[in-house]
Amino acid sequence: MNPSARGPFLRFLIFWFPVIAYCAIIFIGSAMEHPLPETQIPQLDKLLHAVEFGALCFLLIRALKGSFTGLSGFRLLAFAVILTTIYGATDEIHQLFVPGRVSSFIDLFFDFLGALAVGFLKR
Secondary structure: OOHHHHHHHHHHHHHHHHHHHHHHHHHHHHOOOOOOOOOOOOOHHHHHHHHHHHHHHHHHHHHHHHHOOOOOHHHHHHHHHHHHHHHHHHHHHHHHOOOOOOOOHHHHHHHHHHHHHHHHHHO
């Protein structure tokens, strides 16, 4: 691999590969009919949505900061939260086609809240 191609490839591996890998993990989990065991904890799934998509937002902020050095502050936060929420929407659409899964705007709202919370903390 020549030196000029090595820089962008290494940058991709460091910043964007974790985002892509994490999105793949979310997709695989969403394709499972029952990804979590039954629990007696009320609304645990909502908390897990917020944590799951908060982590995605964290990875996106990291990747965006590493790739676009001029992007900072509110724009960085907004872009990361919007991208995370869009992925959350595609995840809910995906669940429409998985037997035993339910798509929900409430789940999408908690995806957004998790992304927003982490965005403000990471910012």
